[in-house]
Amino acid sequence: MKVTPLSAVGGAEITGVDLSRPQSPEILAEFEKAWNEHLVIIFRDQDLTADEQLAFAGNFGPMGERGTPADQRREVDDYGGAVMLVTNQKDDDGNYIGTIPEGELWFHSDLSYQEIPHKATMLHAVAVPDIGGNTMFANMYLAYENIPDGLKTKLAGRRALHAYDFAMTERYDLDKGLDDIQSCWQPIFVRHPDTSRTALYVSRLMTALIEGFDRAESDAILSDLLDIAEDPNIIYEHKWQTRDLLMTDNRCALHARRDFPKDQLRLLRRCTVKGDQSLAAAA
Numbered sequence: 001m002k003v004t005p006l007s008a009v010g011g012a013e014i015t016g017v018d019l020s021r022p023q024s025p026e027i028l029a030e031f032e033k034a035w036n037e038h039l040v041i042i043f044r045d046q047d048l049t050a051d052e053q054l055a056f057a058g059n060f061g062p063m064g065e066r067g068t069p070a071d072q073r074r075e076v077d078d079y080g081g082a083v084m085l086v087t088n089q090k091d092d093d094g095n096y097i098g099t100i101p102e103g104e105l106w107f108h109s110d111l112s113y114q115e116i117p118h119k120a121t122m123l124h125a126v127a128v129p130d131i132g133g134n135t136m137f138a139n140m141y142l143a144y145e146n147i148p149d150g151l152k153t154k155l156a157g158r159r160a161l162h163a164y165d166f167a168m169t170e171r172y173d174l175d176k177g178l179d180d181i182q183s184c185w186q187p188i189f190v191r192h193p194d195t196s197r198t199a200l201y202v203s204r205l206m207t208a209l210i211e212g213f214d215r216a217e218s219d220a221i222l223s224d225l226l227d228i229a230e231d232p233n234i235i236y237e238h239k240w241q242t243r244d245l246l247m248t249d250n251r252c253a254l255h256a257r258r259d260f261p262k263d264q265l266r267l268l269r270r271c272t273v274k275g276d277q278s279l280a281a282a283a
């Protein structure tokens with residue numbers, strides 16, 4: 001196998017492996033090492049069934065269950081919530097067969113609105129458009145480093161409210177209350193359990209409020225943090241190839257999707273690995 005970095009801020013390509021077969025502990029340790037170093041690893045030229053993809057993901061921990069409530073899921077078989085089809089594909093009646101079918105998707109970290117987020121998200125490219133639909137990954141270790149010292153001190157030890165409404169692809173409006181959606185408080189600065197590095201943990205799609213400030217102040221601080229989190233200098237932008245199997249680390253990277261032509265098919269099969277409760281970085 002060969003590991004080739006794809007940018008200075010994240011993303012590495014791994015070639016020379018066949019993930020449809022069981023992997024040795026030594027090889028799995030190499031994958032983990034590359035993942036911890038590059039945040040996002042991409043295995044090219046894989047052709048995995050859903051079962052094979054789930055089996056490979058199982059090497060990294062217990063399966064994550066998607067956040068979408070069961071009665072709002074469109075997938076015909078989502079393996080008990082383990083599989084999400086991120087696609088604009090429609091069935092014969094013209095109904096979408098999957099989730100977040102079209103358009104741009106703002107930066108977020110999967111399941112940050114739950115106490116136990118997904119640590120890994122694994123996406124397998126079954127069909128990709130000729131243009132558009134790239135996924136961007138922002139390095140939250142570097143985002144943390146880029147926060148001015150004064151702001152770091154102001155936010156040290158604080159939490160932020162993450163909230164998500166599955167009917168929307170924008171930030172949740174807190175005036176609507178929290179009763180009907182999923183939400184939870186998360187540390188603003190988290191410590192990665194494996195690398196021990198500190199990462200910023202807020203996102204444009206899912207972070208609604210910063211603890212200890214009124215709404216106006218919170219919005220102003222959040223706006224500054226999101227500018228830092230979405231700095232193009234800390235983003236790896238992935239152009240999909242069919243048969244890519246990509247694994248991103250939600251504890252230290254945000255992801256977002258660019259728009260793509262509606263008349264082109266895009267299908268990514270997603271599964272996740274359950275993580276642990278987020279660790280607050282030392283103040």
Ligand SMILES: [Fe+2]
Nearest residue numbers: 108109110255
């Ligand atoms: Fe996501």
